[in-house]
Structures are given as C-alpha cells and as structure tokens.
Amino acid sequence: MRPFDYVSVTDVQSAVQTIATTPNAKFLGGGTNLVDLIREDIERPGTVVDITRLPLTSVTAVGNGVRIGALVRNSALASHPLIRTKYPVLAQAILAGASGQLRNMATVGGNLLQRTRCSYFYDSASRCNKREPGSGCDAIGGFSRGHAILGVSPNCIAAHPSDMAVALTMLDAQVEVESVRGTRRIPIGEFHRLPGQTPHLETTLEPDELITAVEIPETTKNSRYRKIRDRASYAFALVSVAAAMETRDGRITEIRLALGGVGTKPWRATEAERILAGAQAGEAEFRRAAEAELAAAVPTEQNEFKVELAIRAIVAMLREVNP
Numbered sequence: 001m002r003p004f005d006y007v008s009v010t011d012v013q014s015a016v017q018t019i020a021t022t023p024n025a026k027f028l029g030g031g032t033n034l035v036d037l038i039r040e041d042i043e044r045p046g047t048v049v050d051i052t053r054l055p056l057t058s059v060t061a062v063g064n065g066v067r068i069g070a071l072v073r074n075s076a077l078a079s080h081p082l083i084r085t086k087y088p089v090l091a092q093a094i095l096a097g098a099s100g101q102l103r104n105m106a107t108v109g110g111n112l113l114q115r116t117r118c119s120y121f122y123d124s125a126s127r128c129n130k131r132e133p134g135s136g137c138d139a140i141g142g143f144s145r146g147h148a149i150l151g152v153s154p155n156c157i158a159a160h161p162s163d164m165a166v167a168l169t170m171l172d173a174q175v176e177v178e179s180v181r182g183t184r185r186i187p188i189g190e191f192h193r194l195p196g197q198t199p200h201l202e203t204t205l206e207p208d209e210l211i212t213a214v215e216i217p218e219t220t221k222n223s224r225y226r227k228i229r230d231r232a233s234y235a236f237a238l239v240s241v242a243a244a245m246e247t248r249d250g251r252i253t254e255i256r257l258a259l260g261g262v263g264t265k266p267w268r269a270t271e272a273e274r275i276l277a278g279a280q281a282g283e284a285e286f287r288r289a290a291e292a293e294l295a296a297a298v299p300t301e302q303n304e305f306k307v308e309l310a311i312r313a314i315v316a317m318l319r320e321v322n323p
C-alpha cells in the first residue's frame with residue numbers, strides 16, 4: 001500500500017474546500033470499497049479526506065417523500081421505519097447486498113460510487129480500460145459469466161455491482177451534491193454513465209463534488225426486489241429486478257421496473273415500462289414487455305443465459321407486484 005496523507009473534516013464546507021484545494025484527494029466514508037482499491041493499488045490517493053464525522057446521517061420525511069443523508073449506513077437505512085413502510089423495495093435491495101458487517105459500515109453515498117467487481121479490473125496483470133484507459137479489455141473473450149449484457153461497449157462489459165442503486169433508479173431518486181460552486185441535484189438515471197469510449201468515467205459526479213443526500217419522491221408502496229445469484233448471500237447479482245405496480249380494473253396505472261446484474265449501470269427498463277403502461281396486467285403482456293427490454297442485449301457466449309434468466313425474473317416479479 002502506498003503512503004497517503006489523512007485529513008478529517010467535521011462540516012460540509014470544510015470537506016468541499018479541502019477536496020477542491022488538495023491535489024489527488026479522495027473522500028473516505030465507510031471505506032468498504034475504497035480501502036480495498038487502495039490496497040490493490042488501483043486507487044492511489046495522495047490524501048484521504050475522512051468525512052465520517054459530517055452531519056449527514058439522518059433519514060427524514062420531506063413532503064410525501066424522504067431525504068436520506070449520504071452517510072447513513074446501509075443497515076440503518078434498511079431498518080428505518082420510513083423506508084420499511086414506504087419503500088420496501090429499497091430495504092429489500094440493501095439487505096440483498098454484501099454481508100451484515102459490510103452493510104454496517106457502507107454508506108449510501110459510497111454505495112452509489114462503488115466500482116465494478118470485474119476480476120480483471122482488480123488484476124494488475126490484465127488489460128482493463130477502466131483501470132488503465134486504452135489498455136484493452138480482457139473480459140471480452142475472457143471469463144465473462146457475471147458481466148453485463150445491456151449498455152455494453154467494445155471497451156467494457158463490466159456489470160454495475162450495486163443492489164441499492166437499482167432500487168433507487170426504479171424510485172426516481174435525486175442525488176444531491178455539494179462543491180465550492182454550490183449545490184446541484186442529479187437525477188439518478190443521469191448519475192451513472194454507460195462505458196462507451198470512456199469506461200474509466202463511471203458517474204457524472206465531478207472529482208471535487210461530495211454527495212450529501214439522496215431524495216426519493218412519493219411512490220406506490222407496492223414494490224419489491226428480487227436478486228438471483230450463485231449463492232444465497234454475499235454474492236453479486238446474476239440478475240436482479242426492482243418492480244412496482246398499481247392497477248385499476250386490471251389495467252396498469254403505474255409501472256416501475258429496474259434491473260441489476262445485467263447492465264453496465266443500474267438499468268431502468270424503460271422499454272418494458274412503455275409497453276406495460278396502460279396495458280392489461282397479465283402473464284402474456286409481462287413476457288412481451290420483458291422480451292422487448294432484453295431485445296437490446298449483447299451477451300457473450302458465457303453470459304447468454306442471462307437473457308432468458310432476466311426475462312423470467314421480470315415476469316415473476318411483475319406477477320408478484322400485480323395487486
């Protein structure tokens with residue numbers, strides 16, 4: 001591990017001033033990803049700015065929605081009464097991720113920023129455009145069973161690893177960020193980038209911006225999350241589905257659908273939503289919508305199975321949330 005300087009801050013303005021004036025500095029929250037990346041020599045900060053003492057740890061009702069401080073720990077958020085009653089999909093998604101110990105440390109802001117678990121990314125002997133731009137991608141033509149099938153590019157096929165972000169994407173969350181230039185809000189759908197030509201750029205967050213909160217508007221409570229993976233816990237998704245639905249007289253009046261484990265970013269299933277909006281809720285329509293969403297899939301030989309797995313997972317979840 002390379003040596004780095006350590007600074008601790010206790011208010012947001014000091015945090016953004018420090019990051020703006022310190023070259024090659026990184027914020028440290030729960031550290032559940034950053035510390036691994038420093039140990040593996042993938043992240044090489046000159047200074048680590050410890051933000052764990054910032055007052056960003058509350059979950060509060062705002063109008064009919066909720067505001068979540070960026071430093072709320074994942075386990076605290078999953079067990080919060082507001083989240084459990086109004087946004088069960090979010091509680092379920094968080095509890096499907098990582099392990100109890102990791103959830104006790106990991107923060108909401110850090111979860112949004114966690115980096116891919118592509119094994120080539122962590123192996124310095126491999127070519128990886130995300131780690132070393134322009135070096136190539138050893139996952140393409142290599143071991144790619146867990147990789148993405150949607151939003152891929154010839155430069156990177158890494159799947160986005162977060163469960164929480166899939167639920168937040170389905171819920172149309174807004175990410176509030178702060179810098180020396182002031183406050184701005186980023187719709188979650190615009191927060192993560194597709195890899196395109198620049199897989200090393202993963203979000204639209206500027207290097208000197210701090211995530212301070214996530215806000216979720218009011219939505220139906222009839223929402224669920226299901227994760228399909230190789231073992232029952234402490235594994236990343238092969239496919240996951242966050243779904244919410246309301247109907248009137250059998251017709252769909254509200255539909256929200258997002259996918260994990262298949263996209264290079266948390267994947268909002270907009271094509272499936274378009275087909276389902278106003279449609280008669282039923283198995284045939286669910287399957288048609290799921291197939292339409294997956295029509296854009298570009299799998300490898302090793303992860304072709306994810307196409308049918310995702311279709312079946314979507315249909316099963318829509319069946320479950322069909323009131």
Ligand code: SF4
Pocket residue numbers: 116118119120121127128129130131136137138139140155156157158199
């Ligand atoms: Fe790197 Fe992306 Fe290729 Fe994995 S899939 S080796 S993260 S460029």
